[in-house]
Amino acid sequence: MRRFLLIAIPYAWLTVLFLVPFAIVFKISLSDYAVSIPPYVPQFDWAEGIMAFVRELDFENFIFLTEDDLYWKAYLSSLKIAISATFLTLCVGYPIAYGMARAPEEWRPTLMMLIILPFWTSFLIRVYAWMGILSNEGYLNQILLWTGIINEPLTILNTNTAVYIGIVYTYLPFMILPIYSALDRLDGSLIEAAEDLGCSRAQAFWLVTIPLSRPGIIAGCFLVFIPTLGEFVIPSLLGGSGTLMIGKVLWEEFFSNRDWPVASAVAVILLLILVIPIVLFQRNQQKQAEADQ
Amino acid sequence: MNRLSWFNTVSLTLGFAFLYIPMVILIVYSFNESKLVTVWAGFSTKWYGELLGNDAFLSAAWVTLKVAVLSSTFATVLGTMGAYVLVRGGRFMGRTLFSGMIYAPLVMPEVITGLSLLLLFIGIGIERGVMTIVLAHTTFSMCYVSVVVSSRLVTFDRSLEEAALDLGCSPAEAFRLVTLPIIAPAVISGWLLAFTLSLDDLVIASFTSGPSATTLPIKIFSAVRLGVSPEINALSTIMIGIVTVGVISASLISKQALVRQKRDEQAAARAQ
Numbered sequence: 001m002r003r004f005l006l007i008a009i010p011y012a013w014l015t016v017l018f019l020v021p022f023a024i025v026f027k028i029s030l031s032d033y034a035v036s037i038p039p040y041v042p043q044f045d046w047a048e049g050i051m052a053f054v055r056e057l058d059f060e061n062f063i064f065l066t067e068d069d070l071y072w073k074a075y076l077s078s079l080k081i082a083i084s085a086t087f088l089t090l091c092v093g094y095p096i097a098y099g100m101a102r103a104p105e106e107w108r109p110t111l112m113m114l115i116i117l118p119f120w121t122s123f124l125i126r127v128y129a130w131m132g133i134l135s136n137e138g139y140l141n142q143i144l145l146w147t148g149i150i151n152e153p154l155t156i157l158n159t160n161t162a163v164y165i166g167i168v169y170t171y172l173p174f175m176i177l178p179i180y181s182a183l184d185r186l187d188g189s190l191i192e193a194a195e196d197l198g199c200s201r202a203q204a205f206w207l208v209t210i211p212l213s214r215p216g217i218i219a220g221c222f223l224v225f226i227p228t229l230g231e232f233v234i235p236s237l238l239g240g241s242g243t244l245m246i247g248k249v250l251w252e253e254f255f256s257n258r259d260w261p262v263a264s265a266v267a268v269i270l271l272l273i274l275v276i277p278i279v280l281f282q283r284n285q286q287k288q289a290e291a292d293q
Numbered sequence: 294m295n296r297l298s299w300f301n302t303v304s305l306t307l308g309f310a311f312l313y314i315p316m317v318i319l320i321v322y323s324f325n326e327s328k329l330v331t332v333w334a335g336f337s338t339k340w341y342g343e344l345l346g347n348d349a350f351l352s353a354a355w356v357t358l359k360v361a362v363l364s365s366t367f368a369t370v371l372g373t374m375g376a377y378v379l380v381r382g383g384r385f386m387g388r389t390l391f392s393g394m395i396y397a398p399l400v401m402p403e404v405i406t407g408l409s410l411l412l413l414f415i416g417i418g419i420e421r422g423v424m425t426i427v428l429a430h431t432t433f434s435m436c437y438v439s440v441v442v443s444s445r446l447v448t449f450d451r452s453l454e455e456a457a458l459d460l461g462c463s464p465a466e467a468f469r470l471v472t473l474p475i476i477a478p479a480v481i482s483g484w485l486l487a488f489t490l491s492l493d494d495l496v497i498a499s500f501t502s503g504p505s506a507t508t509l510p511i512k513i514f515s516a517v518r519l520g521v522s523p524e525i526n527a528l529s530t531i532m533i534g535i536v537t538v539g540v541i542s543a544s545l546i547s548k549q550a551l552v553r554q555k556r557d558e559q560a561a562a563r564a565q
Binding site: 002003006007009010011014017018019021028096098102103104113114116117118120122125126128129130131132138139142169172226227229230231232233247250251254264274278281 | 297298300301302304305308309311312313315316318319322330331371372374375377378382385387391394395397398400402403404405408409410412413416428429431432435464465489492493495496500510513514517518520521525526529532533536537539540541544
């Protein structure tokens, strides 16, 4: 009885507040928009039964998504932004993780702490901090104008460049930590062996260090890519009107246009796109766990 | 591998500068006299004073704190139960679904979680307010707690629990007297994680809150959309300060606990 309760309580909680809501999103994505409260015509009515549901089933919200090029452009540009930002984060994060792994043993806990600390501070505040730096009268432009590198202030805030900076900044710890833990476990004698066998340091790095840290690189990339794809705060604070990201589109569809069925359809498709990287990520983690044993 | 080349030194310096300079600027300029945030006009604490006189911010802060304390406590209880079921539950119907539901919220985009919960609350006709935000936050943070606690449970020596059962403890007593003290550091860090996740959340709270309940992130977001403001800088500085003190002291305490636990284990091993 006690064991039953132990399993049943969290199970029931997650079913009601996680699984059922998804079923509702899916259901509403198939219903029609209506000017009422709530603003949709239910597609499924138990009284009419399953047959009526199947007869009236249409995917018009999904067809609408393919017809209006705003949506597929938003999906494509989210993918593009997420992929490039992940790559940039890797380029910034790898040298930091590498430096941490080579730092003296007694520094490492402090360095770890310094990487994790920003993760605990508010995400919103960290994004906000860049608004003051990147704006036309911002600190970056002030410095650049003062040193005479530029004569006209650069427009960075409200462009995609600012979005990239924001993503790299906020997701950097997610990239650094898995790479660092892979590099930390790396056996230093392997690199010495490569150097003894005639590799230059750069060659040893490319041929030994990078391949051996690959599981960390893959994990870090997924940890950045997956949340970035549906990101809302960064594009809406740092991006401009030209920044199309699907999280922002969904938000506006819901709060501004109040078109719940279309917002739900946008969510369903985003979820379908995300299934692929999530499954790949799971598989990478599993392989890693098996290799460790 | 213990020598830092110039390349390592440069990348570490630049990396940490990149991580910390934006926050340092934010903190410095929160003490700026001028209303124009980007122009330095002398030291002043007047924005902190204005913040304390701003009732809208204070009441939002109160709502946020209430939500965070309630949801992180519920999430810790539910998440620890979830972790226990995952690691010790054995086989039961729908185990795969259960572990899926524990891990899925971790990778779910917030906009989708928020939207789906809102549609649920409207569907069953709950009025949105503090309670609905607590429910929403509990749901996603319990999964984080589960992951943190189950990683500790996996490495935990089961024979200790079995010994307690052999010596006449009931399963509940064995959990309270043996298991809980050992996994306590993980449970506490799970609670802290849930607490900060709740303090920080904008997207899910925006979907699930009603007009009666505005949290601090919602308030900050709507103020910040109009541009940078010195009051928000002051508020950010306070929040950064609290988190920094909290995280550093928590890590010191858990380090001490770890040292003590190691010493106890060694003493126990010697006694055998």
